[in-house]
Amino acid sequence: MDTLMQYAWLIPLFPLLAFIVIVSFGRQLKEGAAAVGILFTAVSFGLAVLTFWQRFQEGATDYKFSIDWLKVGDIVITMGFEINQLNALMLLIVTLVSLLVQIYSKGYMHGDERFPVFYQYLALFTFSMLGLVIAPNLLQIYIFWELVGVCSFLLVGYYYFKPEAKAAAKKAFIVTRIGDLGLFIGICLLFWWTGSFELSQIFDSIALGKLEPWMITLAAILIFVGAIGKSGQFPLHTWLPDAMEGPTPVSALIHAATMVAAGVYLVAATYPLFIASDAALNVVAYIGGFTAIFAASIGLTQKDIKRVLAYSTVSQLGYMMLALGVAGAAGYVAGTFHLMTHAFFKALLFLGAGSVIHAVHTQNVFEMGGLWKKMPITALTFLIGCLAIAGIFPFAGFWSKEAILGAVYEAHRYDLLFIAILAAFFTAFYMFRLFFLTFAGEARGKHEAHESPGVMTGPLLILALLAIVAGFINTPYAPVFGDWLLSGEVGTIIEDVFGAGEGHAAAWLQIAALGVSILGILLAWLMYGKRAIPSDAIPEAMPWLYQLSYRKYFVDEFYHYVVVVPLGWLGYLLNLFDKYIVDGLVSLIAKITRGIGALHGRAQNGQVQSYGAMVLFGLLLLIVAITLTAQGGGVLGIGQ
Amino acid sequence: MSVSITSYLLVALILFCVGLYGALTKRNAVVVLISIELMLNAVNINLVAFSKYGLYPAVTGHIFSLFTMTVAAAEVAVALAILIALYRNKETVNVDEMDSMKR
Numbered sequence: 007m008d009t010l011m012q013y014a015w016l017i018p019l020f021p022l023l024a025f026i027v028i029v030s031f032g033r034q035l036k037e038g039a040a041a042v043g044i045l046f047t048a049v050s051f052g053l054a055v056l057t058f059w060q061r062f063q064e065g066a067t068d069y070k071f072s073i074d075w076l077k078v079g080d081i082v083i084t085m086g087f088e089i090n091q092l093n094a095l096m097l098l099i100v101t102l103v104s105l106l107v108q109i110y111s112k113g114y115m116h117g118d119e120r121f122p123v124f125y126q127y128l129a130l131f132t133f134s135m136l137g138l139v140i141a142p143n144l145l146q147i148y149i150f151w152e153l154v155g156v157c158s159f160l161l162v163g164y165y166y167f168k169p170e171a172k173a174a175a176k177k178a179f180i181v182t183r184i185g186d187l188g189l190f191i192g193i194c195l196l197f198w199w200t201g202s203f204e205l206s207q208i209f210d211s212i213a214l215g216k217l218e219p220w221m222i223t224l225a226a227i228l229i230f231v232g233a234i235g236k237s238g239q240f241p242l243h244t245w246l247p248d249a250m251e252g253p254t255p256v257s258a259l260i261h262a263a264t265m266v267a268a269g270v271y272l273v274a275a276t277y278p279l280f281i282a283s284d285a286a287l288n289v290v291a292y293i294g295g296f297t298a299i300f301a302a303s304i305g306l307t308q309k310d311i312k313r314v315l316a317y318s319t320v321s322q323l324g325y326m327m328l329a330l331g332v333a334g335a336a337g338y339v340a341g342t343f344h345l346m347t348h349a350f351f352k353a354l355l356f357l358g359a360g361s362v363i364h365a366v367h368t369q370n371v372f373e374m375g376g377l378w379k380k381m382p383i384t385a386l387t388f389l390i391g392c393l394a395i396a397g398i399f400p401f402a403g404f405w406s407k408e409a410i411l412g413a414v415y416e417a418h419r420y421d422l423l424f425i426a427i428l429a430a431f432f433t434a435f436y437m438f439r440l441f442f443l444t445f446a447g448e449a450r451g452k453h454e455a456h457e458s459p460g461v462m463t464g465p466l467l468i469l470a471l472l473a474i475v476a477g478f479i480n481t482p483y484a485p486v487f488g489d490w491l492l493s494g495e496v497g498t499i500i501e502d503v504f505g506a507g508e509g510h511a512a513a514w515l516q517i518a519a520l521g522v523s524i525l526g527i528l529l530a531w532l533m534y535g536k537r538a539i540p541s542d543a544i545p546e547a548m549p550w551l552y553q554l555s556y557r558k559y560f561v562d563e564f565y566h567y568v569v570v571v572p573l574g575w576l577g578y579l580l581n582l583f584d585k586y587i588v589d590g591l592v593s594l595i596a597k598i599t600r601g602i603g604a605l606h607g608r609a610q611n612g613q614v615q616s617y618g619a620m621v622l623f624g625l626l627l628l629i630v631a632i633t634l635t636a637q638g639g640g641v642l643g644i645g646q
Numbered sequence: 647m648s649v650s651i652t653s654y655l656l657v658a659l660i661l662f663c664v665g666l667y668g669a670l671t672k673r674n675a676v677v678v679l680i681s682i683e684l685m686l687n688a689v690n691i692n693l694v695a696f697s698k699y700g701l702y703p704a705v706t707g708h709i710f711s712l713f714t715m716t717v718a719a720a721e722v723a724v725a726l727a728i729l730i731a732l733y734r735n736k737e738t739v740n741v742d743e744m745d746s747m748k749r
Contacts, residue, residue, distance in 0.1 A: 611745065612745030612746070613741070613742065613745055614741070614744075615669075615670050615671070615678075615741060618669065618670050619670050622666070622670070
């Protein structure tokens with residue numbers, strides 16, 4: 007039954023085809039470009055569903071295909087694709103979210119001048135992301151890794167006429183490049199030590215003990231640095247909230263559901279490397295945990311609806327890293343599971359936010375309010391998304407968050423457990439703060455809001471459905487998803503090391519997590535729904551704490567003064583050096599040459615007499631020179 | 647009384663230098679031509695002097711100086727013709743203004 011998996015390489019190819027078609031005929035297609043993008047992505051989605059379904063069959067083996075690409079001496083670099091449990095899952099998520107976002111964008115981007123260009127970028131991104139997830143070796147992963155980075159850059163800077171968008175695009179590109187450099191060094195080191203880019207061969211080398219422990223730790227941490235950049239983990243998280251300058255569907259697709267999850271995917275895909283090193287796992291866990299709580303506490307005070315969601319994304323990605331970092335089969339399953347559910351409900355929240363922005367033309371939550379009646383579908387689906395991310399039973403987020411907490415608890419990492427629960431409380435609070443400010447109460451802005459068209463609410467409804475039911479594939483009572491995910495090759499390696507883990511929280515932990523979330527929602531309701539507690543009580547009582555959170559812990563300012571300004575000065579000095587020393591030398595040479603030329607030019611005055619004088623002068627010089635150098639009149643033979 | 651070759655050569659040198667000076671500095675084209683004649687005659691003196699007092703005295707030098715005079719006469723005729731043509735065109739005999747090689 008491996009027939010279908012052999013054709014999995016077609017899945018990324020369809021969006022590429024769409025990209026080529028839109029590039030070639032974009033001007034003629036105009037808004038028909040949307041149809042092309044949607045159609046081709048739908049085909050990909052269909053194939054991905056078939057592939058996924060086939061993976062779910064009993065006894066499906068990992069399928070791997072590769073051809074020789076480059077031969078350098080004895081080293082053969084291959085190119086190909088691989089379908090295992092994790093890849094198939096990612097294919098499904100990426101094609102589904104991409105399809106829904108493209109349908110949604112048809113409404114959201116309607117009337118935009120560069121409509122076909124938008125779909126071009128979306129198609130290119132979908133291709134790159136799909137190429138990334140089916141890559142069987144690190145080199146191929148790196149190529150597509152950079153491609154998604156480029157697409158992210160292009161899409162963040164889509165409104166290039168806005169200076170903020172330009173700056174954000176540059177920032178997104180440069181900050182993620184810092185992480186990419188780490189990944190690149192990691193890949194090079196692994197190639198140096200194991201002689202291969204192939205993931206399976208690298209895992210074999212580790213299993214056979216060919217690598218020293220410090221090598222594994224170093225390589226794993228360097229790969230994680232790449233993931234830090236891409237997934238917006240602390241300290242490279244600053245680009246992700248700024249990336250919200252892009253169109254909202256892009257935020258949903260790239261900066262919530264897929265590309266930023268690529269970091270988590272990378273760690274999961276190279277997981278055997280990480281579990282061979284406790285130190286690397288600890289780095290992943292603590293950075294993830296810190297990011298989760300750090301970003302959540304920033305999200306509490308932001309005023310821009312998309313920025314709240316962005317910090318929430320950073321925080322949730324930290325959650326996934328935390329789950330992967332606490333190790334074990336349970337952590338692996340929980341992290342991947344949360345990656346899937348998060349993709350659904352975060353895409354839903356972003357698209358919902360997009361629908362709101364589309365209606366009220368502002369992103370400031372304090373200028374919204376009272377949209378519940380005007381936009382019932384958006385409001386309802388947004389509420390479902392909020393409930394899911396807050397981890398309320400029985401929504402998807404409940405099951406995945408509970409799986410993470412369970413994994414952390416099982417690993418006896420109580421410090422991280424405390425952080426995770428606190429982050430869950432913050433998450434519930436700021437999501438419902440957002441919800442109440444946006445949809446409840448009186449309308450605070452001057453806007454005539456109305457429900458978005460069906461092409462936009464349709465995807466919202468589908469994602470809302472998924473946000474409700476997706477969790478049920480991995481309940482503690484029937485961990486179908488977990489068992490399935492661990493049945494692949496990587497899963498086997500993990501179970502060899504850690505043994506099969508249950509990965510589900512004890513009942514008291516479930517209730518505690520649920521209680522904390524409900525507490526958060528209640529507090530948000532009291533402050534922003536019922537307004538029993540004045541919402542400016544805390545800022546007034548502790549203005550420094552509020553400022554710390556509102557100004558994002560001054561990380562941007564810190565980077566500005568510690569990195570950007572000194573580098574700016576260095577660049578200024580180097581520019582001066584270039585301008586006055588390097589250029590100065592060059593122009594000095596030019597001036598000398600020109601001066602000599604001018605001198606000679608002046609000599610060419612057309613006066614025969616001056617020519618004659620010069621000839622005479624030259625002759626005299628010659629005679630003097632010969633007389634002086636000739637010893638005993640040697641040269642011309644005079645006097646011999 | 648015999649005069650040494652050095653005296654002849656000295657006279658020739660002075661004559662040549664005067665001619666050279668005139669050829670390079672005078673504005674009037676006719677004067678330049680005359681100066682060139684002076685230089686030619688300095689050469690003639692050299693030729694005759696060497697043919698009389700040189701290492702191998704012979705009549706060749708005399709013959710050569712006669713030839714030189716003939717050729718110089720022809721040359722002056724041609725040069726004067728050119729000068730007149732130039733004067734008709736430019737209405738000047740000033741050498742400074744004859745710089746059409748440059749323009």
